[in-house]
Amino acid sequence: MPARSYGQYCGVTTAVELIGERWALLIVRDLLVGPRRYTDLKQGLPRIPTNILSTRLKELQEGGVVRRVPLHGCGLAYELTPYGRALEPILLALGRWGFPAMGDPDEGDVVTPDSLTMALRTAFRPDRARDLDLELHVGDVALRVIVRGGVLAVARLSPPAPPIGGVLPAGEAEAVLVAGPGIRRLIGGEITPAEAVAQDVVALVRGEGRILDAFAQTFHIDPLPA
Amino acid sequence: MPARSYGQYCGVTTAVELIGERWALLIVRDLLVGPRRYTDLKQGLPRIPTNILSTRLKELQEGGVVRRVPLHGCGLAYELTPYGRALEPILLALGRWGFPAMGDPDEGDVVTPDSLTMALRTAFRPDRARDLDLELHVGDVALRVIVRGGVLAVARLSPPAPPIGGVLPAGEAEAVLVAGPGIRRLIGGEITPAEAVAQDVVALVRGEGRILDAFAQTFHIDPLPA
């Protein structure tokens, strides 16, 4: 019936009709980090036109992927439904798939707190994880990254004002890591931690050198078939 | 640089820029079944405009997802690169995710041989699989479905002219199953095989009744969180 339907009775087609429109999956990506207000989403997706953002949110609600929730006290937020949250493994796999094709950032490309958080989740290897507690700085984004017993927790330090459920861990991190876009090559195993430091793609501002090794082992994406 | 970029340096964003355009993922879906000629793809995607099909094929080639291969003797075909084939688990997961949202077919929706083949793959449970050899008819699509030792093989019987690598299994299938769209409810566990027969959503034209039970156990998609 809808003119814009793919005209097939198939699960993939249905999925693409629900989350295949432009920007939709990036909205889901940010909501996987936590509930977000309209303005949070707009900031996390700097290039999205506001009319597209509201259209997508409406469509995702109709599709049962997203719902609106009143924010304790005042305002409102969008969050994934359980059905929407079931996209998490798919989005992580998609992020891993896209990783080798990232190349170098285009001029004007940004890294947002939510995209970096999800990037850490895509690269996280529970099986090889070492315990960690560090601050990761990329551009003006700063995250607190804590790994304990194979479980990853990421909290946003800056830009501040953790959107909704942001709970700041107490105490100081063991290390502070400042990275540029080249950190992709460390995660991808193209270079070793030592080379990464030598080539200035990361700098260990505070903490012991072995922490960088633990980081590289814990966050890693294997090369895909060329 | 590209005006249509999402402006973020992130694996998910990169992936969506490679395969997020309209129709792209459905082209990948069909190519996961096997190499296809331009005309095969056009027939498998009846509503795709031809200019979109050629544009997407060009983009997918530039992205390293698809490549052109000369067809033994004459003509040419498109096939997935190893990198493109790495999308298979993601597409299967997407098909499973979309499955519960399929509802009933819209008027004019079609089922194609490739989409049905992929649907069987998404629903296939190697762990619970029982050996099977049957013909499955849905609309005017007929497939030969063979499960041996937890391995699924699907061949296209009709519409005939298996596009490229179609190898027809020798001999006769043990059973012939004719199904309508309601087979979704059997796969989803909403109804039992007995109910499916009683409600005419499937008909066992030939073969023993236990084959239908084996089919329902082998092809199953669990409900997702509402």
Place this chain on the structure above:
DNA sequence: CCGGATCCGAATCGATACTG
């Protein structure tokens, strides 16, 4: 018949402005 290229109206997207 195969593998597209071209043309054009319709729908969507992107950018900016504006409002309760």
Place this chain on the structure above:
DNA sequence: CAGTATCGATTCGGATCCGG
């Protein structure tokens, strides 16, 4: 803060056309 309104720029969809 949370969107709507507007409008030009793109893209999509449908049809036709063309060279092998």
